[in-house]
Amino acid sequence: MKIKKQDTYTVIIGCGRLGANLANTLSDEGENVLIMDENKESFRRLASNFGGLSVVGNGTDLDELRRAEINRATAVVAVTNDDNTNIMIAQIARDVFSVEHVIARLYDPECETVYQKFGIDTICPSALSAKEIDKLLCSIQTKEGE
């Protein structure tokens, strides 16, 4: 059975370009979203019609996560600009608050392989970009070969 959109609750830590973009998209789709960032200024990246909650706070602080009711979250996405912070948030969400789906963004592809072994879903922008660029290059080459 598919989960109804209204029943999901996504917590996003880090309101950078990626975090804000994701929060706006989920909010447009009618999901419950909470976005947390240490810096109030970051929330200006959110769309004016953003329908979720924005909370100023440190995403590695257990009390602040508890206040955000992270334990009720269906998914937690850690997208701060620091790899180690994202790793810690992901592990707090998974092991302290028993969140089922946890995703962390890691800039360093070397760390990515390590943490996948730990059972955390990771996204590595440079690896993804490399793959996409490779795909584009391949398609160019095949076109030229024709």
Added chain:
Amino acid sequence: MNKKKKGNILLIGGLSKAKSMAISLLEQGYKVTVINKSYEDCMKLAEIDGLNVMCGDGTKPHILDEANAAECDIAIALTSKDTDNLVACQLCKKQFSVPKTVSLVSDPNKTDFFTQMGVDSVVCAISAITGIIQQQAFIDEMTTIIPAGRGRVQIIEVQIPGESPIAGKKLWEITLPKESIVGCVLRSDTTLIPRGDTRILAGDTLVVITENGQELNTIHALTGR
């Protein structure tokens, strides 16, 4: 002193803490390697004789690999960031199979979390310092308190003053909080392991093991203060 091969220790981050710990460990005959992100800090650390210094981020697998983390027996994370300390310890543990990892943690609420995440020994400077200050402020200097079992148990060394209600009594005549036990009596040069009929004299020093939180009650019962 036996200076035969005593094991490798890896210190990750920290300047003054890393410095004093490195000096003390080198004196004890350990092989010590320090990893530090800042080039300036590395130059200062490099002034220590016999210390291996590596400049780099100790939370990156390739830096740990270069520092020979796989060969080390104990890894100690001393950076000021909890996130970096956790990642450094986890990489050492899981990627390089370091037998023992120790981490400093600045947020007291995260001590249990670090343990749960596989760090073998977690030291919270704030809790430790608060404990010491309280001990210094509220208990007179005749008493020493040493935490054991991750702070769940306290070992107290207390001298029995002449006016103590228990001076001259046998051990079984003394009422102590239930969660404490007298483990040893130090009398001038002799050490007694007490039994119920051992008589406590003024001037004796008792070593008492007590559950955390009961130390003040126990000291009160022993000294009358």
